[in-house]
Amino acid sequence: MYYEFYIDVFFVVNLFMDFLVLCLTNRILRGSAKPWRALLGALAGALGISLFFWLSKEINTVNILIFSIGMSFAMVWLDCRPCRGKELLAGVLACWGISFLLGGLLYALPPRAGKGILIFFTITFTAYWILNTGIRLFKYLKGKAVLRCRVILETGGQKIELKGLLDTGNCLTDTDTGKPVCVMEKSRFSGMLEKKQQDALESFCAMEDFGEGDAENLKPRFLIYTALGCERGLLPVVTADRLVIFWEGKKICLSQAAIGLSDAPLSPYGKFEIIISPKILDS
Template sequence: MYLEVYVDVIFIINFIMDFILLATVKRILKYESSHLRICLGAGVGAAGACLFAVTPDINRLLRFLLAYFLLSYLMVRITFSRKSWRERIKAVVLLYISTFFLGGLLNGLYYYTGFGLYLADNSRLYLLLAFVSGTAGMLIFAGFLKKLRYKESELYPAELVFREKVVRAVGFMDTGNCLRDPYLGKPVIVTEYTVIEPLLTNSENTMLQKLLDNFEEGCSSGDFLEWKEAAGEILPIRLIPFHSVGKSGILPAFELDKVVLWEGEEETVREKVLTAVSRRKLSVRKDYQIILHKEVM
Protein backbone atom coordinates (compact mmCIF):
# COMPACT_ATOMS: atom_id res chain seq x y z
CA MET A 1 0.00 0.00 0.00
CA TYR A 2 1.30 3.43 -0.92
CA LEU A 3 0.13 7.03 -0.58
CA GLU A 4 -0.09 9.18 -3.71
CA VAL A 5 0.94 12.77 -2.98
CA TYR A 6 0.31 15.68 -5.37
CA VAL A 7 3.22 17.92 -4.46
CA ASP A 8 2.19 20.67 -6.90
CA VAL A 9 -1.28 20.95 -5.32
CA ILE A 10 0.21 21.01 -1.82
CA PHE A 11 2.66 23.74 -2.85
CA ILE A 12 0.02 25.96 -4.48
CA ILE A 13 -2.45 25.68 -1.59
CA ASN A 14 0.19 26.33 1.06
CA PHE A 15 1.74 29.17 -0.93
CA ILE A 16 -1.61 30.97 -1.17
CA MET A 17 -2.41 30.46 2.51
CA ASP A 18 1.08 31.50 3.65
CA PHE A 19 0.95 34.60 1.46
CA ILE A 20 -2.38 35.62 3.02
CA LEU A 21 -1.03 35.00 6.53
CA LEU A 22 2.22 36.94 6.02
CA ALA A 23 0.34 39.83 4.39
CA THR A 24 -1.99 39.88 7.40
CA VAL A 25 0.97 40.01 9.82
CA LYS A 26 2.45 42.88 7.81
CA ARG A 27 -0.85 44.77 7.85
CA ILE A 28 -1.41 44.39 11.59
CA LEU A 29 2.14 45.07 12.77
CA LYS A 30 2.83 47.76 10.14
CA TYR A 31 6.13 46.13 9.22
CA GLU A 32 7.86 47.16 6.00
CA SER A 33 8.14 44.41 3.38
CA SER A 34 7.85 44.16 -0.39
CA HIS A 35 5.47 41.83 -2.24
CA LEU A 36 8.53 39.95 -3.49
CA ARG A 37 9.69 39.20 0.06
CA ILE A 38 6.20 38.07 1.06
CA CYS A 39 6.22 35.73 -1.95
CA LEU A 40 9.66 34.41 -0.97
CA GLY A 41 8.51 33.79 2.61
CA ALA A 42 5.35 32.06 1.41
CA GLY A 43 7.41 29.99 -1.04
CA VAL A 44 9.69 28.76 1.74
CA GLY A 45 6.65 27.81 3.84
CA ALA A 46 5.05 25.99 0.90
CA ALA A 47 8.30 24.15 0.10
CA GLY A 48 8.54 23.06 3.74
CA ALA A 49 4.97 21.72 3.62
CA CYS A 50 5.87 19.70 0.50
CA LEU A 51 8.97 18.33 2.22
CA PHE A 52 6.95 17.16 5.22
CA ALA A 53 4.34 15.62 2.91
CA VAL A 54 6.89 13.38 1.16
CA THR A 55 8.63 12.36 4.42
CA PRO A 56 5.76 10.93 6.50
CA ASP A 57 8.07 8.72 8.57
CA ILE A 58 9.93 11.60 10.19
CA ASN A 59 9.81 11.74 13.99
CA ARG A 60 6.68 13.59 15.17
CA LEU A 61 8.50 15.71 17.71
CA LEU A 62 11.14 16.66 15.16
CA ARG A 63 8.42 17.46 12.60
CA PHE A 64 6.65 19.67 15.16
CA LEU A 65 9.82 21.57 16.03
CA LEU A 66 10.83 22.04 12.40
CA ALA A 67 7.38 23.08 11.18
CA TYR A 68 6.18 25.29 14.03
CA PHE A 69 9.43 26.85 15.15
CA LEU A 70 12.21 26.73 12.55
CA LEU A 71 10.08 27.01 9.38
CA SER A 72 7.79 29.69 10.83
CA TYR A 73 10.74 31.78 11.99
CA LEU A 74 12.46 31.34 8.63
CA MET A 75 9.34 32.58 6.81
CA VAL A 76 9.22 35.67 9.04
CA ARG A 77 12.99 36.17 8.77
CA ILE A 78 12.82 36.27 4.97
CA THR A 79 9.70 38.45 4.83
CA PHE A 80 10.77 41.00 7.46
CA SER A 81 14.54 40.92 7.07
CA ARG A 82 15.19 44.37 8.54
CA LYS A 83 13.47 43.75 11.87
CA SER A 84 15.16 42.82 15.15
CA TRP A 85 14.82 39.32 16.56
CA ARG A 86 12.28 40.54 19.13
CA GLU A 87 10.11 42.05 16.42
CA ARG A 88 10.38 38.81 14.44
CA ILE A 89 9.28 36.76 17.47
CA LYS A 90 6.25 39.04 17.75
CA ALA A 91 5.54 38.39 14.06
CA VAL A 92 5.86 34.61 14.57
CA VAL A 93 3.37 34.68 17.45
CA LEU A 94 0.92 36.69 15.36
CA LEU A 95 1.50 34.27 12.48
CA TYR A 96 0.37 31.41 14.77
CA ILE A 97 -2.73 33.31 15.88
CA SER A 98 -3.61 34.21 12.30
CA THR A 99 -3.11 30.58 11.24
CA PHE A 100 -5.55 29.33 13.88
CA PHE A 101 -8.12 31.92 12.79
CA LEU A 102 -7.75 31.11 9.08
CA GLY A 103 -7.81 27.35 9.70
CA GLY A 104 -10.96 27.67 11.81
CA LEU A 105 -12.60 29.83 9.16
CA LEU A 106 -11.93 27.40 6.31
CA ASN A 107 -12.88 24.34 8.36
CA GLY A 108 -16.11 26.02 9.40
CA LEU A 109 -16.98 26.81 5.78
CA TYR A 110 -16.17 23.29 4.66
CA TYR A 111 -17.79 21.20 7.40
CA TYR A 112 -20.58 23.36 8.81
CA THR A 113 -22.06 24.84 5.62
CA GLY A 114 -23.34 23.31 2.42
CA PHE A 115 -20.13 24.17 0.60
CA GLY A 116 -18.42 20.96 1.66
CA LEU A 117 -20.86 18.83 -0.36
CA TYR A 118 -20.26 20.81 -3.56
CA LEU A 119 -16.49 21.07 -3.11
CA ALA A 120 -15.75 17.43 -2.33
CA ASP A 121 -14.96 16.57 -5.97
CA ASN A 122 -13.87 19.98 -7.17
CA SER A 123 -10.43 20.94 -5.88
CA ARG A 124 -10.19 24.01 -8.13
CA LEU A 125 -13.42 25.46 -6.80
CA TYR A 126 -12.29 24.76 -3.24
CA LEU A 127 -8.98 26.49 -3.95
CA LEU A 128 -10.79 29.56 -5.30
CA LEU A 129 -13.19 29.64 -2.35
CA ALA A 130 -10.32 29.22 0.09
CA PHE A 131 -8.46 32.14 -1.46
CA VAL A 132 -11.48 34.49 -1.58
CA SER A 133 -12.89 33.63 1.84
CA GLY A 134 -9.43 33.47 3.40
CA THR A 135 -8.50 36.91 2.10
CA ALA A 136 -11.82 38.44 3.18
CA GLY A 137 -11.66 36.76 6.59
CA MET A 138 -8.10 37.88 7.28
CA LEU A 139 -8.89 41.47 6.27
CA ILE A 140 -11.73 41.46 8.79
CA PHE A 141 -9.46 39.83 11.38
CA ALA A 142 -6.70 42.41 10.78
CA GLY A 143 -9.18 45.27 11.04
CA PHE A 144 -10.56 43.87 14.30
CA LEU A 145 -7.12 43.56 15.89
CA LYS A 146 -6.19 47.07 14.75
CA LYS A 147 -9.32 48.43 16.41
CA LEU A 148 -8.40 46.64 19.64
CA ARG A 149 -4.95 48.26 19.55
CA TYR A 150 -6.17 51.62 18.39
CA LYS A 151 -6.87 54.43 20.83
CA GLU A 152 -9.16 57.16 19.62
CA SER A 153 -7.07 59.97 21.03
CA GLU A 154 -3.35 59.51 21.42
CA LEU A 155 -0.11 61.44 21.01
CA TYR A 156 2.87 59.97 19.20
CA PRO A 157 6.48 61.19 19.15
CA ALA A 158 7.32 61.74 15.49
CA GLU A 159 10.34 62.31 13.29
CA LEU A 160 10.06 63.98 9.87
CA VAL A 161 12.81 63.42 7.30
CA PHE A 162 13.33 65.49 4.15
CA ARG A 163 16.53 65.57 2.09
CA GLU A 164 18.50 64.06 4.97
CA LYS A 165 17.31 66.80 7.34
CA VAL A 166 15.42 65.62 10.42
CA VAL A 167 13.02 67.37 12.80
CA ARG A 168 11.16 65.97 15.78
CA ALA A 169 7.65 66.85 16.87
CA VAL A 170 4.53 65.30 18.44
CA GLY A 171 1.69 63.94 16.35
CA PHE A 172 -1.97 63.64 17.30
CA MET A 173 -4.05 60.79 15.89
CA ASP A 174 -7.23 62.49 14.73
CA THR A 175 -9.92 60.07 13.50
CA GLY A 176 -11.62 63.02 11.85
CA ASN A 177 -8.68 63.74 9.57
CA CYS A 178 -9.86 62.54 6.15
CA LEU A 179 -7.56 64.72 4.05
CA ARG A 180 -6.39 63.13 0.80
CA ASP A 181 -4.61 64.20 -2.33
CA PRO A 182 -7.55 64.84 -4.71
CA TYR A 183 -5.62 63.35 -7.65
CA LEU A 184 -3.63 60.44 -6.20
CA GLY A 185 -5.89 59.61 -3.25
CA LYS A 186 -2.94 59.44 -0.82
CA PRO A 187 -3.64 60.25 2.86
CA VAL A 188 -2.35 63.64 4.05
CA ILE A 189 -1.05 64.66 7.46
CA VAL A 190 -1.00 68.32 8.59
CA THR A 191 2.10 69.92 10.09
CA GLU A 192 2.69 73.35 11.58
CA TYR A 193 4.92 75.60 9.49
CA THR A 194 7.32 76.16 12.40
CA VAL A 195 8.12 72.42 12.34
CA ILE A 196 8.56 72.30 8.55
CA GLU A 197 10.70 75.47 8.32
CA PRO A 198 14.07 73.87 9.34
CA LEU A 199 13.67 71.23 6.62
CA LEU A 200 13.53 73.75 3.77
CA THR A 201 15.98 76.14 2.15
CA ASN A 202 15.54 79.93 2.37
CA SER A 203 14.07 80.13 -1.13
CA GLU A 204 11.66 77.27 -0.41
CA ASN A 205 10.55 78.90 2.83
CA THR A 206 9.98 82.20 1.02
CA MET A 207 7.88 80.46 -1.61
CA LEU A 208 5.87 78.57 1.02
CA GLN A 209 5.21 81.70 3.08
CA LYS A 210 3.93 83.55 0.01
CA LEU A 211 1.65 80.65 -0.81
CA LEU A 212 0.28 80.56 2.74
CA ASP A 213 -0.29 84.34 2.63
CA ASN A 214 -2.17 84.10 -0.64
CA PHE A 215 -4.26 81.10 0.39
CA GLU A 216 -5.28 82.92 3.58
CA GLU A 217 -6.34 85.86 1.44
CA GLY A 218 -8.30 83.54 -0.84
CA CYS A 219 -6.09 83.18 -3.91
CA SER A 220 -7.27 81.04 -6.82
CA SER A 221 -5.64 78.00 -8.37
CA GLY A 222 -4.55 80.27 -11.24
CA ASP A 223 -2.61 82.43 -8.78
CA PHE A 224 -1.01 79.27 -7.46
CA LEU A 225 0.21 78.27 -10.93
CA GLU A 226 1.76 81.72 -11.38
CA TRP A 227 3.60 81.39 -8.08
CA LYS A 228 4.78 77.91 -9.05
CA GLU A 229 6.17 79.07 -12.38
CA ALA A 230 7.82 82.09 -10.78
CA ALA A 231 9.48 79.89 -8.18
CA GLY A 232 10.79 77.55 -10.86
CA GLU A 233 9.19 74.59 -9.08
CA ILE A 234 11.71 74.90 -6.26
CA LEU A 235 9.52 72.76 -4.03
CA PRO A 236 6.96 70.43 -5.68
CA ILE A 237 3.70 71.67 -4.15
CA ARG A 238 0.28 70.07 -4.28
CA LEU A 239 -3.04 71.66 -3.42
CA ILE A 240 -5.07 69.99 -0.69
CA PRO A 241 -8.64 71.28 -0.23
CA PHE A 242 -9.99 71.06 3.32
CA HIS A 243 -13.33 71.54 5.05
CA SER A 244 -13.80 72.08 8.76
CA VAL A 245 -16.56 73.48 10.95
CA GLY A 246 -17.44 76.87 9.53
CA LYS A 247 -14.37 77.03 7.31
CA SER A 248 -12.93 75.66 4.07
CA GLY A 249 -9.89 76.45 1.99
CA ILE A 250 -6.67 75.12 0.47
CA LEU A 251 -3.44 74.02 2.11
CA PRO A 252 -0.11 73.66 0.29
CA ALA A 253 1.47 70.23 0.67
CA PHE A 254 4.64 68.42 -0.35
CA GLU A 255 6.04 64.92 0.04
CA LEU A 256 8.33 64.07 2.95
CA ASP A 257 10.95 61.38 2.40
CA LYS A 258 10.00 59.56 5.58
CA VAL A 259 7.91 59.80 8.74
CA VAL A 260 8.80 57.79 11.84
CA LEU A 261 6.27 57.36 14.67
CA TRP A 262 6.82 55.75 18.06
CA GLU A 263 4.24 53.96 20.18
CA GLY A 264 6.16 52.93 23.26
CA GLU A 265 9.05 50.84 21.95
CA GLU A 266 7.26 50.06 18.69
CA GLU A 267 8.42 52.04 15.68
CA THR A 268 6.33 52.70 12.57
CA VAL A 269 8.11 53.95 9.45
CA ARG A 270 6.25 55.38 6.47
CA GLU A 271 7.99 56.60 3.32
CA LYS A 272 6.79 59.22 0.83
CA VAL A 273 4.19 60.80 3.14
CA LEU A 274 2.28 63.89 2.03
CA THR A 275 2.17 66.69 4.59
CA ALA A 276 0.03 69.78 4.29
CA VAL A 277 1.43 72.89 5.95
CA SER A 278 -0.55 75.15 8.27
CA ARG A 279 0.60 78.45 9.69
CA ARG A 280 -1.89 78.21 12.54
CA LYS A 281 -1.24 76.35 15.78
CA LEU A 282 -2.91 72.95 15.60
CA SER A 283 -3.25 72.57 19.37
CA VAL A 284 -4.57 75.21 21.75
CA ARG A 285 -2.45 73.70 24.53
CA LYS A 286 0.53 73.34 22.16
CA ASP A 287 0.96 69.65 23.08
CA TYR A 288 1.21 68.49 19.43
CA GLN A 289 2.29 70.01 16.13
CA ILE A 290 1.15 67.35 13.64
CA ILE A 291 -2.31 66.00 12.87
CA LEU A 292 -1.85 62.40 11.77
CA HIS A 293 -3.97 60.36 9.39
CA LYS A 294 -5.28 56.97 10.53
CA GLU A 295 -3.81 55.28 7.43
CA VAL A 296 -0.31 56.47 8.34
CA MET A 297 -0.30 54.36 11.52
Protein backbone atom coordinates in the same frame (compact mmCIF):
# COMPACT_ATOMS: atom_id res chain seq x y z
CA MET B 1 -3.39 1.72 5.42
CA TYR B 2 -2.43 3.11 2.00
CA TYR B 3 -2.44 6.84 1.13
CA GLU B 4 -1.80 8.53 -2.20
CA PHE B 5 0.37 11.64 -1.76
CA TYR B 6 0.46 14.14 -4.64
CA ILE B 7 3.54 16.28 -4.01
CA ASP B 8 2.62 18.85 -6.69
CA VAL B 9 -0.85 19.48 -5.24
CA PHE B 10 0.61 19.58 -1.73
CA PHE B 11 3.17 22.18 -2.87
CA VAL B 12 0.61 24.43 -4.60
CA VAL B 13 -1.84 24.33 -1.69
CA ASN B 14 0.90 25.23 0.81
CA LEU B 15 2.23 27.98 -1.46
CA PHE B 16 -1.23 29.53 -1.68
CA MET B 17 -1.92 29.27 2.04
CA ASP B 18 1.52 30.54 3.07
CA PHE B 19 1.22 33.53 0.74
CA LEU B 20 -2.10 34.60 2.26
CA VAL B 21 -0.81 34.08 5.81
CA LEU B 22 2.33 36.16 5.16
CA CYS B 23 0.31 38.97 3.57
CA LEU B 24 -1.84 39.17 6.71
CA THR B 25 1.23 38.94 8.96
CA ASN B 26 2.83 41.85 7.15
CA ARG B 27 -0.34 43.89 7.61
CA ILE B 28 -0.42 43.19 11.35
CA LEU B 29 3.24 44.20 11.72
CA ARG B 30 2.55 47.41 9.77
CA GLY B 31 5.22 46.39 7.30
CA SER B 32 5.69 47.88 3.87
CA ALA B 33 6.84 44.69 2.15
CA LYS B 34 5.64 44.22 -1.40
CA PRO B 35 3.66 41.10 -2.43
CA TRP B 36 6.70 39.53 -4.12
CA ARG B 37 8.41 39.37 -0.72
CA ALA B 38 5.43 37.44 0.67
CA LEU B 39 5.57 35.21 -2.40
CA LEU B 40 9.29 34.57 -1.77
CA GLY B 41 8.59 33.58 1.84
CA ALA B 42 5.66 31.40 0.79
CA LEU B 43 7.79 29.73 -1.87
CA ALA B 44 10.46 28.92 0.71
CA GLY B 45 7.85 27.56 3.12
CA ALA B 46 6.02 25.43 0.54
CA LEU B 47 9.27 24.08 -0.90
CA GLY B 48 10.65 23.32 2.56
CA ILE B 49 7.59 21.44 3.85
CA SER B 50 7.28 19.53 0.58
CA LEU B 51 10.90 18.38 0.74
CA PHE B 52 10.45 17.51 4.39
CA PHE B 53 7.53 15.15 3.67
CA TRP B 54 9.23 13.74 0.61
CA LEU B 55 12.67 13.04 2.09
CA SER B 56 11.93 12.30 5.77
CA LYS B 57 12.25 8.67 6.73
CA GLU B 58 10.14 9.13 9.85
CA ILE B 59 7.40 11.71 10.33
CA ASN B 60 5.94 12.39 13.75
CA THR B 61 4.46 15.30 15.71
CA VAL B 62 7.78 16.35 17.28
CA ASN B 63 9.85 16.70 14.13
CA ILE B 64 6.96 18.34 12.26
CA LEU B 65 6.60 20.90 15.07
CA ILE B 66 10.34 21.66 15.20
CA PHE B 67 10.55 22.01 11.43
CA SER B 68 7.43 24.21 11.28
CA ILE B 69 8.75 26.60 13.94
CA GLY B 70 12.10 26.98 12.18
CA MET B 71 10.41 27.41 8.82
CA SER B 72 8.08 30.07 10.29
CA PHE B 73 11.04 32.19 11.39
CA ALA B 74 12.58 31.92 7.91
CA MET B 75 9.32 32.81 6.15
CA VAL B 76 8.60 35.85 8.33
CA TRP B 77 12.17 37.08 7.93
CA LEU B 78 12.00 36.75 4.14
CA ASP B 79 8.65 38.55 4.03
CA CYS B 80 8.86 41.35 6.61
CA ARG B 81 12.63 41.63 7.23
CA PRO B 82 12.18 42.71 10.89
CA CYS B 83 15.08 44.71 12.33
CA ARG B 84 14.89 43.34 15.87
CA GLY B 85 14.45 39.91 17.40
CA LYS B 86 11.34 41.10 19.23
CA GLU B 87 9.69 42.05 15.94
CA LEU B 88 10.65 38.71 14.41
CA LEU B 89 9.13 36.82 17.33
CA ALA B 90 5.96 38.93 17.11
CA GLY B 91 5.77 38.14 13.39
CA VAL B 92 6.10 34.39 13.99
CA LEU B 93 3.38 34.48 16.67
CA ALA B 94 1.14 36.48 14.33
CA CYS B 95 1.86 33.99 11.55
CA TRP B 96 0.84 31.03 13.71
CA GLY B 97 -2.23 32.86 15.02
CA ILE B 98 -3.43 33.67 11.51
CA SER B 99 -2.79 30.08 10.41
CA PHE B 100 -4.96 28.76 13.24
CA LEU B 101 -7.74 31.27 12.46
CA LEU B 102 -7.60 30.54 8.75
CA GLY B 103 -7.62 26.80 9.39
CA GLY B 104 -10.45 27.20 11.89
CA LEU B 105 -12.60 28.97 9.31
CA LEU B 106 -12.01 26.13 6.86
CA TYR B 107 -12.80 23.39 9.40
CA ALA B 108 -15.98 25.22 10.40
CA LEU B 109 -17.43 24.59 6.94
CA PRO B 110 -19.38 21.43 6.07
CA PRO B 111 -17.16 18.52 4.91
CA ARG B 112 -18.66 18.48 1.43
CA ALA B 113 -17.81 22.15 0.87
CA GLY B 114 -14.07 21.43 0.70
CA LYS B 115 -14.09 18.93 -2.17
CA GLY B 116 -12.30 20.03 -5.29
CA ILE B 117 -9.17 22.17 -5.57
CA LEU B 118 -11.03 25.11 -7.13
CA ILE B 119 -13.62 25.15 -4.35
CA PHE B 120 -10.81 24.93 -1.79
CA PHE B 121 -9.04 27.98 -3.25
CA THR B 122 -12.30 29.93 -3.39
CA ILE B 123 -13.18 29.17 0.23
CA THR B 124 -9.63 29.91 1.41
CA PHE B 125 -9.50 33.22 -0.44
CA THR B 126 -12.86 34.19 1.05
CA ALA B 127 -11.60 33.32 4.53
CA TYR B 128 -8.51 35.46 3.82
CA TRP B 129 -10.66 38.49 3.01
CA ILE B 130 -12.72 37.95 6.15
CA LEU B 131 -9.55 38.03 8.28
CA ASN B 132 -8.08 40.91 6.26
CA THR B 133 -11.21 43.00 6.79
CA GLY B 134 -11.19 42.16 10.50
CA ILE B 135 -7.53 43.19 10.86
CA ARG B 136 -8.09 46.47 9.03
CA LEU B 137 -11.15 47.26 11.14
CA PHE B 138 -9.28 46.45 14.36
CA LYS B 139 -6.31 48.63 13.37
CA TYR B 140 -8.66 51.47 12.41
CA LEU B 141 -10.48 51.39 15.74
CA LYS B 142 -7.23 50.98 17.66
CA GLY B 143 -5.58 53.75 15.66
CA LYS B 144 -8.26 56.26 16.63
CA ALA B 145 -7.30 55.78 20.27
CA VAL B 146 -3.54 55.31 19.81
CA LEU B 147 -3.18 58.58 17.85
CA ARG B 148 -3.82 60.51 21.06
CA CYS B 149 -0.92 61.06 23.42
CA ARG B 150 0.09 63.02 26.50
CA VAL B 151 2.55 65.86 25.97
CA ILE B 152 4.56 68.07 28.34
CA LEU B 153 6.04 71.30 26.98
CA GLU B 154 8.71 73.27 28.85
CA THR B 155 10.09 76.71 28.06
CA GLY B 156 11.48 79.59 30.10
CA GLY B 157 11.10 77.66 33.35
CA GLN B 158 7.36 77.10 32.70
CA LYS B 159 5.75 73.74 32.10
CA ILE B 160 2.32 72.80 30.73
CA GLU B 161 0.63 69.49 29.96
CA LEU B 162 -1.19 69.14 26.65
CA LYS B 163 -3.36 66.64 24.82
CA GLY B 164 -1.51 65.66 21.65
CA LEU B 165 -2.59 64.23 18.33
CA LEU B 166 -0.21 62.23 16.13
CA ASP B 167 -0.94 63.47 12.63
CA THR B 168 0.63 61.55 9.75
CA GLY B 169 -0.22 64.49 7.50
CA ASN B 170 2.08 66.80 9.45
CA CYS B 171 5.27 66.76 7.37
CA LEU B 172 6.53 70.19 8.43
CA THR B 173 10.28 70.45 8.92
CA ASP B 174 12.12 73.44 10.35
CA THR B 175 14.42 74.77 7.62
CA ASP B 176 16.82 76.24 10.20
CA THR B 177 17.36 73.16 12.36
CA GLY B 178 16.04 70.29 10.22
CA LYS B 179 13.81 69.16 13.10
CA PRO B 180 10.14 68.18 12.67
CA VAL B 181 7.66 70.90 13.61
CA CYS B 182 4.78 70.39 16.03
CA VAL B 183 1.86 72.82 15.90
CA MET B 184 -0.09 74.31 18.80
CA GLU B 185 -2.34 77.30 19.37
CA LYS B 186 -0.46 80.57 19.78
CA SER B 187 -2.63 81.69 22.68
CA ARG B 188 -1.80 78.50 24.60
CA PHE B 189 1.93 78.97 24.10
CA SER B 190 1.81 82.69 24.94
CA GLY B 191 0.34 81.83 28.33
CA MET B 192 3.74 80.40 29.29
CA LEU B 193 5.59 83.65 28.53
CA GLU B 194 6.23 86.85 30.41
CA LYS B 195 4.44 90.02 29.30
CA LYS B 196 7.45 91.39 27.40
CA GLN B 197 7.91 88.13 25.57
CA GLN B 198 4.21 87.97 24.72
CA ASP B 199 4.30 91.47 23.24
CA ALA B 200 7.49 90.71 21.30
CA LEU B 201 5.99 87.50 19.91
CA GLU B 202 2.79 89.26 18.87
CA SER B 203 4.80 91.96 17.10
CA PHE B 204 6.89 89.35 15.32
CA CYS B 205 3.80 87.44 14.13
CA ALA B 206 2.33 90.70 12.84
CA MET B 207 5.65 91.39 11.06
CA GLU B 208 6.23 94.54 13.10
CA ASP B 209 9.35 95.77 14.86
CA PHE B 210 9.93 94.06 18.17
CA GLY B 211 12.53 93.94 20.90
CA GLU B 212 14.84 91.14 19.78
CA GLY B 213 16.22 90.77 23.31
CA ASP B 214 12.76 89.96 24.69
CA ALA B 215 12.26 87.10 22.22
CA GLU B 216 15.86 85.98 21.87
CA ASN B 217 15.36 82.67 23.71
CA LEU B 218 12.38 81.80 21.49
CA LYS B 219 14.35 82.24 18.23
CA PRO B 220 11.23 83.21 16.25
CA ARG B 221 11.20 82.62 12.50
CA PHE B 222 8.71 81.95 9.73
CA LEU B 223 8.19 78.66 7.92
CA ILE B 224 6.66 78.49 4.45
CA TYR B 225 4.03 75.76 4.25
CA THR B 226 1.39 74.39 1.91
CA ALA B 227 -2.00 73.13 3.08
CA LEU B 228 -5.47 72.43 1.76
CA GLY B 229 -6.92 75.77 0.70
CA CYS B 230 -3.57 77.53 1.18
CA GLU B 231 -0.95 77.13 -1.54
CA ARG B 232 1.68 79.23 0.22
CA GLY B 233 1.42 80.35 3.84
CA LEU B 234 3.71 81.57 6.62
CA LEU B 235 3.72 79.79 9.96
CA PRO B 236 5.43 81.42 12.96
CA VAL B 237 7.84 78.94 14.55
CA VAL B 238 9.56 79.24 17.93
CA THR B 239 11.95 77.05 19.90
CA ALA B 240 10.81 75.44 23.16
CA ASP B 241 13.34 74.19 25.72
CA ARG B 242 11.93 70.66 25.92
CA LEU B 243 9.12 68.54 24.53
CA VAL B 244 8.17 65.25 26.19
CA ILE B 245 5.75 62.80 24.53
CA PHE B 246 4.20 59.80 26.26
CA TRP B 247 3.03 57.33 23.62
CA GLU B 248 2.36 53.56 23.81
CA GLY B 249 4.23 53.23 27.09
CA LYS B 250 7.28 55.08 25.78
CA LYS B 251 8.70 58.43 26.85
CA ILE B 252 10.17 60.46 23.99
CA CYS B 253 12.15 63.60 24.86
CA LEU B 254 13.17 66.30 22.39
CA SER B 255 15.27 69.29 23.40
CA GLN B 256 15.09 72.60 21.51
CA ALA B 257 11.84 71.52 19.88
CA ALA B 258 10.41 73.48 16.95
CA ILE B 259 6.86 74.64 17.70
CA GLY B 260 4.61 76.16 15.05
CA LEU B 261 2.02 78.65 16.32
CA SER B 262 -1.51 78.67 14.92
CA ASP B 263 -3.91 81.60 15.31
CA ALA B 264 -6.90 79.35 14.64
CA PRO B 265 -8.11 76.71 17.14
CA LEU B 266 -6.79 73.25 16.34
CA SER B 267 -9.80 71.38 17.72
CA PRO B 268 -13.22 73.02 18.14
CA TYR B 269 -14.09 70.68 21.01
CA GLY B 270 -10.68 70.69 22.70
CA LYS B 271 -9.95 67.04 21.95
CA PHE B 272 -6.30 67.88 21.33
CA GLU B 273 -4.09 70.93 21.90
CA ILE B 274 -0.94 70.15 19.94
CA ILE B 275 -0.31 68.31 16.67
CA ILE B 276 2.71 66.04 16.89
CA SER B 277 4.80 65.19 13.86
CA PRO B 278 5.22 61.39 13.45
CA LYS B 279 8.85 62.02 12.48
CA ILE B 280 9.59 62.63 16.16
CA LEU B 281 8.67 59.03 16.97
CA ASP B 282 11.30 57.80 14.51
CA SER B 283 14.04 60.11 15.78
